[in-house]
C-alpha cells in the first residue's frame with residue numbers, strides 16, 4: 001500500500017456540539033491505482049482526503065504514506081513532506097490568478113529550488129501533456145474551467161509525487177469537460193505511475209476507478225477493488 005489510515009477519527013466542534021466526520025476509518029490505498037472515495041454530500045469525503053493528505057490532523061488513529069507516519073512530523077516537516085510526495089487538485093482549481101499557466105505549473109519547482117533549465121523543460125513538457133502548450137502565457141482568468149483544471153493537474157504532477165489527491169475535480173465542470181478531465185487524469189495516472197485518489201459522487205468517475213471506497217456518515221460502507229494493481233500484475237509476470 002502506498003498510503004494507509006489506521007482507526008482514524010475526526011470530529012468537528014460547533015461550540016459544544018460534536019460533529020463526527022470520520023469514525024474509525026481504516027483503509028489502504030494501492031500504488032499505481034485510480035481510487036475513488038464515493039459517498040453522499042456530508043458523508044466525510046473531503047475530511048478523509050484532507051486527513052490523508054496531511055492538510056488536517058486526525059483526532060485519533062494514524063495516517064501513513066510510503067512508510068512515514070504523518071503524526072510523527074511537526075507542521076514544518078509535514079508541509080515539506082506534502083511538497084515532496086503529494087500533489088493536490090481542487091474543485092475550484094486553486095490557481096494563483098496573477099501567475100500565467102506556465103508560472104502556476106512551474107511554482108512547486110521554484111519552491112523546491114530546482115534549477116532553471118530543469119524547471120523550463122519539465123514545465124513545458126507537462127503543459128504539452130495536458131494539451132496546453134499554446135496557452136502557457138495565459139492567466140487563469142483567460143482560460144476555460146476545463147483548461148484551468150488541466151493546469152492544476154499539470155501543477156499537481158510537476159514535483160513527481162507518488163500520490164495525487166483530488167477533491168471533486170469535475171464538480172465545477174459541465175459533463176463533456178468533466179469527461180475529458182477524467183480521461184486526462186486516467187492517462188496521467190498511468191503514464192506517471194502515480195496513485196490518484198478522488199472524492200466524487202460522479203458515477204462516471206466511480207465507473208472508471210480501480211478501487212471504490214464508499215463512505216456513509218463518516219464510516220466505511222464498502223470497499224470494491226476492480227482491478228489487480230499494475231505493480232502486482234507486473235510482479236507476477238516476473239515470478
Ligand SMILES: Nc1ncnc2c1ncn2[C@@H]1O[C@H](COP(=O)(O)OP(=O)(O)OP(=O)(O)O)[C@@H](O)[C@H]1O
Pocket residue numbers: 012013014019020021039040041042043044045046047048199
Ligand atoms: N470546518 C468544518 N466545521 C464544522 N463541520 C464541518 C467542517 N467541515 C466539515 N464539517 C462537517 O463534517 C461532515 C463531513 O463533511 P465533508 O465536507 O467531509 O463531507 P463531504 O462528503 O466531502 O461532503 P460534500 O460532498 O458535500 O463536499 C459534515 O457533517 C460537515 O458538515
